[in-house]
């Protein structure tokens with residue numbers, strides 16, 4: 001095992017664990033359980049494998065929480081950071097420019113839906129969402145329609161963990177605690193055919209019907225509708241029936257409501273298209289991206305918008321139409337440089353072709369999971385996979401929350417050499433997009449074994 005670095009080497013697992021216990025509060029983590037359960041401490045990674053400080057290796061089965069694209073420790077991405085580092089690590093984007101931020105903005109405008117013509121940077125998906133919401137809100141104000149100040153959002157949606165992003169979220173487990181802190185939005189049902197009493201088409205129509213009635217009665221006070229296009233990710237990998245997203249877009253246009261597409265999870269090829277909106281030729285007014293933008297290397301996110309929205313802010317200083325928003329590290333050079341190298345690799349490696357092939361390969365291997373008694377539904381779009389576990393296949397009876405069935409399966413998978421995280425009773429598989437086909441097969445086999453062992457009656 002490698003032992004290098006100025007102060008990182010030489011600590012035993014026990015010493016690190018003790019320091020973790022004393023000093024560190026991990027995100028989205030029940031520390032009581034974490035500290036009792038021999039936590040993983042990662043030392044390095046290479047390709048699609050993570051290596052812990054005890055020298056054990058694991059498949060990175062959720063791409064380090066949906067980020068990684070070309071594998072870890074990739075020479076071209078490493079090099080891009082080193083080259084930029086020799087020039088400048090960071091200078092502010094407030095009132096001045098920098099080379100990688102400008103070039104990346106051009107690149108993003110070229111690869112995203114054509115309506116999107118301007119790029120506003122931030123450091124995380126949640127911030128990109130905050131920016132999208134504030135932008136939409138101020139857009140109507142600047143244009144002289146301050147009454148358009150409410151948002152439509154989806155039940156069970158997830159847009160990040162800051163207060164604005166939580167306000168448009170709809171996952172009670174994460175969000176209900178903070179209810180009093182949040183601004184109110186109008187929550188719409190999101191189609192979930194597996195748990196709808198009727199066909200997928202009927203499920204879609206029921207949701208669209210509700211959207212239309214809200215728009216009819218309250219359209220004049222609605223600034224925008226925010227949605228995760230094609231797939232609700234953290235909500236359980238729930239996929240929209242075909243035609244739903246394009247109908248949503250159509251209604252937004254009809255009632256003069258901005259469409260905000262949160263592509264933080266789905267963007268950059270995860271669903272098989274560069275952006276999930278492309279599945280239905282949808283042209284959002286505002287789009288949020290993050291996660292895979294830097295190949296999983298550094299925190300850069302972006303909110304893209306149309307010239308129409310941008311122009312509503314373009315005015316003399318005295319008109320007070322400026323967008324007063326920014327962060328210390330907005331447009332960070334190291335991050336933008338590695339994002340550019342990441343997008344170069346998409347082209348050079350014909351990554352979307354690989355994603356097509358890998359998705360078919362995944363679909364084949366996932367077939368075997370459907371026979372397991374505890375697998376209610378296997379959902380897949382591209383390389384985004386959710387496996388919904390049920391106590392009773394016939395009745396679709398869910399596992400009780402307290403049973404933490406997803407967590408148990410993922411813990412077992414870890415023993416078998418694969419790291420991933422559950423979404424309650426839904427087990428996810430979100431491998432790095434460049435994962436070689438044999439590794440995909442190995443990952444699915446591990447999940448199969450983990451589910452079989454944990455759910456055996």
Ligand SMILES: *Cc1c(COP(=O)(O)O)cnc(C)c1O
Nearest residue numbers: 124125126158159160233264265
């Ligand atoms: C992960 C995620 C976010 C939040 O991104 P962070 O970088 O974790 O803040 C927002 N929206 C969606 C759809 C996500 O999956």
